[in-house]
Amino acid sequence: MATIRDVAKLAGVSVATISRYLNKSGYVNVETEQKIKKAIEALNYEPNAVARGLAGKKTNTIALILPDISNPFFPELARAVEDVASMYGYTVILCNSDDEGVKEKSYIEVLKKKYIDGIIFASNTLDSSDVEQMTKKGIPVVCLDRVPPKQSCSVVRSKNREGAKLAVEHLLDMGCRKIAHIYGPQEFITAKERLAGYEESVKHLDWYSPTFMIQGDFRIEGGIRATELLMERHPDVDAIFAGNDLMAVGALKALHRMGVQVPGQVAVCGFDGIGMTEITQPELTTVAQPIYEMGALVSRILIKKIEGTLEADQTYELDVALVPRESTLRRNGHESS
Amino acid sequence: MATIRDVAKLAGVSVATISRYLNKSGYVNVETEQKIKKAIEALNYEPNAVARGLAGKKTNTIALILPDISNPFFPELARAVEDVASMYGYTVILCNSDDEGVKEKSYIEVLKKKYIDGIIFASNTLDSSDVEQMTKKGIPVVCLDRVPPKQSCSVVRSKNREGAKLAVEHLLDMGCRKIAHIYGPQEFITAKERLAGYEESVKHLDWYSPTFMIQGDFRIEGGIRATELLMERHPDVDAIFAGNDLMAVGALKALHRMGVQVPGQVAVCGFDGIGMTEITQPELTTVAQPIYEMGALVSRILIKKIEGTLEADQTYELDVALVPRESTLRRNGHESS
DNA sequence: CTGCTATGTGGTACCGGTTACACATCGATT
DNA sequence: AATCGATGTGTAACCGGTACCACATAGCAG
Structure with missing residues (x-):
């Protein structure tokens, strides 16, 4: 050389x-x-990139910290991040945090030593003090979903509350009258907001009761358990809005096992828009987040921040879209309201 | 600092x-x-890791080059690679090649300049001359699936031919008599071997004919098209063995659209063992590769090679396992042979 | 007493770039 | 004629480590 x-x-x-x-x-x-x-x-x-890195403290490398790349939400996001990064000449380091603060912090230590240029957090553990410290030390950070209290970094997220409302409205449109909600862990702001959106949409309805809200774990298994519990408690439910697609898949599985027809007896709607929703039977109606766009945007923002062309930190709230599919198709559609 | x-x-x-x-x-x-x-x-x-890197030409960073992290086969693999890497103090750079040689080569250029310690290739484009060049320049390489002709690097793969035979045997066991195969693009060695295994298993059967073998593209869409073509050509088929799970999912979709019962009329078996197979309706029987183990192994081998504790390059052939599920469950099981 | 090995430490070149600063030239301005 | 800014280039310090080599001391074998 x-x-x-x-x-x-x-x-x-x-x-x-x-x-x-x-x-x-x-x-x-x-x-x-x-x-x-x-x-x-x-x-x-x-x-030589390493020599350059040492001399200029710039490595053209960014890190993507996410809970788990095996979670079907993240591959598409990661792909988008990498696509944009490589377009701008950056390389992406992948870190799985399992949403554990300890792992996150240890990654951060390593990454700092490597003169990483910036970090994308798609993680829920991170507390704002961490972000602040990063920012203070001059390492640009952009977050996904999670807004650190003191807006010390840019954030990309989507309209969870609105999305939940879209879901409920759609279910009402399709003639559903008792809509239950399986919500995710409340440490996750997304879960919280979706729950809030749901509640807001249904609280004025005559059948409303907190017993229609059941906690899940954002995974298939939790969706199954929650659905079992729900159907026992409220056999008359005719729609389930799950806080994410994985739990919706779980609901589908549970209902199928119980011999409940979907969408005939119970309609099911998810949230996220992961690829899986297209391969279930019936195909799953979902409130789709623009996952790829979110990844691309967050990546672009980070790079702008690194290169100093970002005016100010900002929170970007992306639109979600209801994708109606079989799982909410009811022959008596449009009967209500 | x-x-x-x-x-x-x-x-x-x-x-x-x-x-x-x-x-x-x-x-x-x-x-x-x-x-x-x-x-x-x-x-x-x-x-400071960068200074260390410059002085010692060792960065404790490895690269994972794969076709597309959004392809459901890879997230679990990537997770395994990263888990092992981080356990040994290495960091992982993610590269999506889309199986395009040009992209691959350009990644390699960048990675070399960054003093990457080693590369894992889970890609099919790479020709052996590339691998040789890498090895010659002292960059350890380990491949997944693809064996570069002149065994110039270690390889981790699984028993595709045997797996295909397992699938066919299982289908025969379940009472199927005319088993079709949707094979993947023949540039992929995995597709080739699975096709070979299938052919070997069925060629002595009386109904055997090349018309039962149809090309797919290793994706859902291709599975759908192949199935449509197949059912038109051979309405009497009672089993489809797809060269991978995505195509099997496609087959499931196509059959469902046609109103064909699975497994009643046609049984379906996939290959790979990705998570998706558990959420289809019916759940998909598949020949599962030990995806996580493959990733962990390939990562471990690379690190050994980097640290000079690997005796010799070798090809590791991992066992696959048939995971019987609903999609091949026939009431008249065990009737044949 | 000499020589050898094991222990312990420091000086400094080197890895391969970036960049501040000094210096030189030259046409244009006043 | 003196001054100035734009153009063009070289020297060398610096980024923050690693590691070779020299050197010192001490215990021990011959």
């Missing part, structure tokens, strides 16, 4: 000139430029 | 001693050790 000094020698100029040429910083005579070009070509020279 | 020179000054020793202490290379007096410890503590010193 040729070094910048080799190039300098061959081109008959100093390393400073080569460096200026490479970074387009400072003046370089056109003729000199030609000589340098030739030398670089001849030596097949490629600047 | 404190540097090693700050520590040296405070401890009253030279940087060389600090370095020796940190790396446990060479002698350090116990008392000196104490002083150094104290100084490090006081300054909250953490050695």
